Amino acid sequence: MPAHLLQEEEFSSSSSTTAVGTVTSRVTSNGNAVTEKDLLNHDDVAVQRGMMDDIFDGTYKQKEGPRPPLRYVWRNIILMSLLHLGALFALTLIPSAKIETLAWTVLCFMVSALGITAGAHRLWSHRTYKATLPLRVFLTIANSMAFQNDIYEWARDHRVHHKFSETDADPHNAMRGFFFSHIGWLLVRKHPDVIEKGQKLDLSDLKADKVVMFQRRYYKPSVVLLCFTMPAVVPWYFWDESIIISFFIPVILRYATGLNTTWLVNSAAHMFGNRPYDQNINPRENPLVSLGAMGEGFHNYHHTFPYDYSTSEFGWRFNPTTAFIDLMCFLGLASDRKKVSKEVILARKMRTGDGSHKSG
Numbered sequence: 640m641p642a643h644l645l646q647e648e649e650f651s652s653s654s655s656t657t658a659v660g661t662v663t664s665r666v667t668s669n670g671n672a673v674t675e676k677d678l679l680n681h682d683d684v685a686v687q688r689g690m691m692d693d694i695f696d697g698t699y700k701q702k703e704g705p706r707p708p709l710r711y712v713w714r715n716i717i718l719m720s721l722l723h724l725g726a727l728f729a730l731t732l733i734p735s736a737k738i739e740t741l742a743w744t745v746l747c748f749m750v751s752a753l754g755i756t757a758g759a760h761r762l763w764s765h766r767t768y769k770a771t772l773p774l775r776v777f778l779t780i781a782n783s784m785a786f787q788n789d790i791y792e793w794a795r796d797h798r799v800h801h802k803f804s805e806t807d808a809d810p811h812n813a814m815r816g817f818f819f820s821h822i823g824w825l826l827v828r829k830h831p832d833v834i835e836k837g838q839k840l841d842l843s844d845l846k847a848d849k850v851v852m853f854q855r856r857y858y859k860p861s862v863v864l865l866c867f868t869m870p871a872v873v874p875w876y877f878w879d880e881s882i883i884i885s886f887f888i889p890v891i892l893r894y895a896t897g898l899n900t901t902w903l904v905n906s907a908a909h910m911f912g913n914r915p916y917d918q919n920i921n922p923r924e925n926p927l928v929s930l931g932a933m934g935e936g937f938h939n940y941h942h943t944f945p946y947d948y949s950t951s952e953f954g955w956r957f958n959p960t961t962a963f964i965d966l967m968c969f970l971g972l973a974s975d976r977k978k979v980s981k982e983v984i985l986a987r988k989m990r991t992g993d994g995s996h997k998s999g
């Protein structure tokens with residue numbers, strides 16, 4: 640009995656969530672539907688998001704032969720060494736800190752993390768939802784507090800990471816080992832292919848965002864104020880914390896922890912974990928990284944479906960950033976969250992996954 644093809648369009652649009660993807664199913668003679676392919680129409684998704692330069696480009700082939708010699712950036716090596724020594728010293732101060740200071744440090748960590756996860760990453764790098772001006776201003780302030788390069792530069796590096804993942808054009812190419820993808824990439828000059836490919840990306844959406852360009856223009860003073868001064872002044876002024884503790888715990892320790900949790904997404908989540916969505920790519924599902932990085936460790940899912948605002952199919956589980964974006968939608972400050980439909984996810988697991996989803 641010849642089977643007939645059944646097309647299911649999953650492109651419905653509701654007020655604040657858009658499901659993306661199309662599944663082609665084949666109905667067998669006994670009436671059971673067997674999913675054959677999951678076809679995500681990147682062009683359609685791109686029209687909705689206004690960009691598509693975060694989709695993997697398999698046409699790029701890195702050059703044969705040895706890489707150009709490493710050129711160390713000594714300023715970064717010295718500053719990063721001092722930061723981590725300072726963070727170790729800060730750990731010894733924790734028993735002497737007031738409880739308010741520790742609570743304030745956690746708050747600063749969470750706000751600055753959202754500036755990366757909900758801001759630079761899910762909003763500006765991937766355009767997975769829309770944000771109103773007040774929310775964009777808040778996320779920009781939080782982003783300067785996190786001090787991981789300005790939003791424009793972060794998003795450019797991140798798009799090139801997705802588009803040319805695990806090649807010489809990937810800024811933190813995980814094929815070069817844990818240390819390089821974690822922190823090493825910031826201690827040496829970029830590979831020429833990263834610069835070349837980065838310059839060719841479409842960044843017009845970022846250039847058109849006045850909040851992003853304002854932050855870029857005043858980035859240094861914003862970091863001095865929001866990353867290094869404000870978090871230290873609050874405990875010292877409001878509850879008489881010692882100036883040493885006020886500086887080393889909410890500033891130095893919080894900053895070093897924020898950097899390392901972000902870096903773990905580039906290193907650990909590209910090496911350790913299952914690949915239930917696509918076993919042909921390196922990024923993995925790593926719940927521990929998700930726990931530390933506010934929900935950014937579902938990395939096999941995220942590289943398979945970079946346009947999904949939740950970076951995971953499991954909603955709020957290990958994912959405070961998704962809870963935050965949902966809250967912003969509830970308050971009317973965000974809208975148009977892109978979500979990949981359950982059947983597209985299932986079809987993709989069946990087609991390219993490693994089978995690990997079956998064991999839970």
Ligand SMILES: [Zn+2]
Nearest residue numbers: 797801941945
């Ligand atoms: Zn991403």
Ligand SMILES: [Zn+2]
Nearest residue numbers: 904905922938
């Ligand atoms: Zn990645």
